[in-house]
Amino acid sequence: MALILLCLVLSWLAVLALLFSGGARPSTAPMRQAGPEGNDNADDHRLVSRLRSHRLLMAYLFWKAARRGNRPPCLADVQWQGALDDPHMFTVAVENPDLQPPRFRYTRIGSALEQRLGRGLAGLPTGAHPGNDYVGSLEGAYRRCARTLTPSYEYANYNFGDGAPITFERLILPLAGMNGRITHLIGVVLFSEQEKRPNGSEGS
Amino acid sequence: MEAKAPDFHDPALASIVETLPPAVVDALPYGAIRLDREGRVTFYSETERRLSGYDQPTVARSFFTEIAPCMDNAQFRGRIDKALAAGTLDITFSFVGDFNDPDRELDVRVQSAAGGGCWIFLRRL
DSSP states (O other): OHHHHHHHHHHHHHHHHHHTSGGGSOOSSOOOOOOTTSOHHHHHHHHHHHOOOHHHHHHHHHHHHHOBTTBOOOHHHHOSTTTTOOTTEEEEEEEOTTSSSOEEEEEEEOHHHHHHHTSOOTTSBTTSSTTEESSOOOHHHHHHHHHHSSOEEEEEEEEOSSSSOEEEEEEEEEEEOTTSOEEEEEEEEEEEOOEEOTTSOEEO | OOOOOOOTTOTTHHHHHHTSOHHHHHTSSSEEEEEOTTSOEEEEOHHHHHHHOOSSOOOOSOIIIIISTTOEEHHHHHHHHHHHHHTOOEEEEEEEOOSSOTTOEEEEEEEEOTTSSEEEEEEEO
């Protein structure tokens, strides 16, 4: 177990070393040009430093490697290696982006998220089950992604005083069409719950 | 001697802040807003006023749908209400989009206040 953990940590360090090694080291990732504000690396570092889960970090690195210059990847760019098959990942198509608020439709939702919700969502518009939204509102994240062409990250820790705290992380990655407009959002949603049930057992 | 500001992540942040004179709370490096049981603002710190750029707090927006992500469901709403009533609520979350800067990242902490209501602490990153 410790060996696996060590390997995991070393692989993260290797990934981070590649990420921050600058242009001196050859990379298989597409070359990234500086952003319009010239602070691309700073934004990159800030986001990576805030991600708490390796799942989110890996999703971000896949997305980053698939970008086309400053433009987010398109859906076809990320449909490889089962990258979208993660049980904690969902994909929505952006419908009528000019509407306020814009509309989204689930095209894929991971098994862990569906299990939490207790029903399938693929093909349904977001918000189809108000009051039962574990994926979260996408409007604000979409606006940020569309404006900056970069991911949107959220973190929350909830302590209600009636059990162990619940930690939540969500990373939203934009995908763009050939015209540069955002066509899809990929989300990775993680909950960590070790809530004590009344009988003392743990459940999620 | 100048008192050290309580750490933003201190588990007893709200309790500590409530022992401080208003002038000290005004000068904390992060913003502080106190709401009573009915959601009315009873304290709005000078730091928050300065950093947000607003003379009046804009905290009336929907907590579940606009600020706290992924909590728009019956389970969480009920637990937040219960925790508020019991005085045990402690929520921390990141938020992007300050009042005058849509790309600003904030850490937001919501803790139960003594006697009901809650404190909202906002730290700009």
